[in-house]
Amino acid sequence: KHIANWLIGQIRNEDIDEERMLVYAEEIGADKHEFIKAFREVPLMSTEKFKKIADMLFVYANDLSEKIYKNIQLNRQIAEQKQTYELLQKSEEALSITLNSIGDGVISTDMHGLVNNMNPVAEQLCGWKLSDAKSRPLTQVFNIINSDTRLPVENPVVKVLECGKIVGLANHTLLISRDGTEYHIADSAAPIKNKHGEITGVVLVFSDITEKYITEANLLTNERFLKETQIISQLGTYTFDIKLNRWSSSEVLDSIFGIKSDFDKSFSGWESVIHPEWQKSMNDYVINYV
Numbered sequence: 039k040h041i042a043n044w045l046i047g048q049i050r051n052e053d054i055d056e057e058r059m060l061v062y063a064e065e066i067g068a069d070k071h072e073f074i075k076a077f078r079e080v081p082l083m084s085t086e087k088f089k090k091i092a093d094m095l096f097v098y099a100n101d102l103s104e105k106i107y108k109n110i111q112l113n114r115q116i117a118e119q120k121q122t123y124e125l126l127q128k129s130e131e132a133l134s135i136t137l138n139s140i141g142d143g144v145i146s147t148d149m150h151g152l153v154n155n156m157n158p159v160a161e162q163l164c165g166w167k168l169s170d171a172k173s174r175p176l177t178q179v180f181n182i183i184n185s186d187t188r189l190p191v192e193n194p195v196v197k198v199l200e201c202g203k204i205v206g207l208a209n210h211t212l213l214i215s216r217d218g219t220e221y222h223i224a225d226s227a228a229p230i231k232n233k234h235g236e237i238t239g240v241v242l243v244f245s246d247i248t249e250k251y252i253t254e255a256n257l258l259t260n261e262r263f264l265k266e267t268q269i270i271s272q273l274g275t276y277t278f279d280i281k282l283n284r285w286s287s288s289e290v291l292d293s294i295f296g297i298k299s300d301f302d303k304s305f306s307g308w309e310s311v312i313h314p315e316w317q318k319s320m321n322d323y324v325i326n327y328v
Contacts, residue, residue, distance in 0.1 A: 269290060
């Protein structure tokens with residue numbers, strides 16, 4: 039109440055006398071008796087005391103203002119941290135959904151090559167649960183060897199950290215799962231960089247190509263068998279792609295017709311190796327029937 043009185047000027051000092059107040063009351067048309075009564079109720083304060091109170095209130099108000107300002111700043115920081123945390127949570131949820139939706143195995147490491155995340159496909163292929171693999175060296179979880187030599191393959195994290203760019207594994211790479219199961223894989227590793235462009239880790243993306251590898255191996259075996267059979271029997275073969283207007287031939291056929299590596303294997307080139315007496319018949323057959 040006293041502070042409020044002081045703030046709105048409801049105090050008086052010794053210099054203000056009643057005679058002057060009565061003159062003022064008459065000027066404004068107020069009841070002199072009521073005016074003087076109200077005037078006498080206003081606290082009397084010396085100028086020196088007024089100054090002391092003013093100084094005290096200034097210090098108090100200044101201190102209170104600083105505390106309020108700091109409190110506002112703190113509340114703002116808390117709000118910003120909360121917003122950042124919520125955004126981080128959403129980002130982590132989106133990343134988790136993305137990783138779980140990818141059909142390839144994904145493993146991320148820190149810059150020391152220690153595992154910090156892996157998706158379900160990577161867990162299945164490596165035979166490790168993330169809870170067990172976390173903070174373990176990548177080489178322990180991602181055990182890869184050369185399928186031909188059975189020797190260990192260089193740690194992709196080391197290669198990425200050395201060159202600072204995306205690297206791919208060599209062909210014939212085998213991933214040996216924790217339970218001993220072997221998978222032929224295709225793999226690439228890339229650096230993880232922060233906003234300053236500094237490498238903070240490595241991410242690996244790999245897929246199981248065992249079926250494809252077996253199919254290609256069988257196909258290669260069949261091609262070798264066919265090639266050997268053609269050589270033994272001296273039979274040449276060719277395959278013509280009508281849409282591309284290109285054809286390919288076996289070594290035996292090339293040998294029979296004297297076809298060199300720079301030969302134009304288009305339709306016109308195909309026509310040119312046919313005996314002149316048969317060129318029209320063969321051409322009509324291709325155009326009209328094939």
